[in-house]
Amino acid sequence: MATTxxxxxxxxxxxxxxxxxxxxxxxxxxxxxxxxxxxxEQTVLRVVNTGVEQDITIKAGDNPPALAAGQGDLVVTVAATTGVQFIGPFESGRFLQSDGSMLIEAETADGTITAFQIPRYT
Incomplete structure (x- = not known):
């Protein structure tokens, strides 16, 4: 399976x-x-859909480290043509993969996705 x-x-x-x-x-x-x-926890996704309505799936992580992975994937429907959805922030305990990544799936290639990182204040 290829990844982008x-x-x-x-x-x-x-x-x-x-x-x-x-x-x-x-x-x-x-x-x-x-x-x-x-x-x-510092990630917000912006999905811009330029085609038909589609679902964006944020895949549940691996246990460990994602102890709440059993809650399953998060599926968000993005409206057709000019639909824009902001998704997140997320819980590490549900969505973090064992390699430290997050995985996302789309139904079509019609659109773009941007991952925004929220600054962390100390």
């Missing part, structure tokens, strides 16, 4: 971020979208 990497677009504390283009969706189950070295 979705890089983080870092939101800037007390600053701004120009709108990123996003990564083109790929069709599951042949391909997956992957966020490597994911920080689920």
């Amino acid at each position: 990497q979705v890089p983080y677009s870092d939101l800037v504390a007390n600053g701004n971020l120009a709108e990123p283009a996003g990564t083109t969706l790929v069709v599951a189950p042949t391909d997956n979208l992957q966020i490597s070295d994911a920080l689920p």
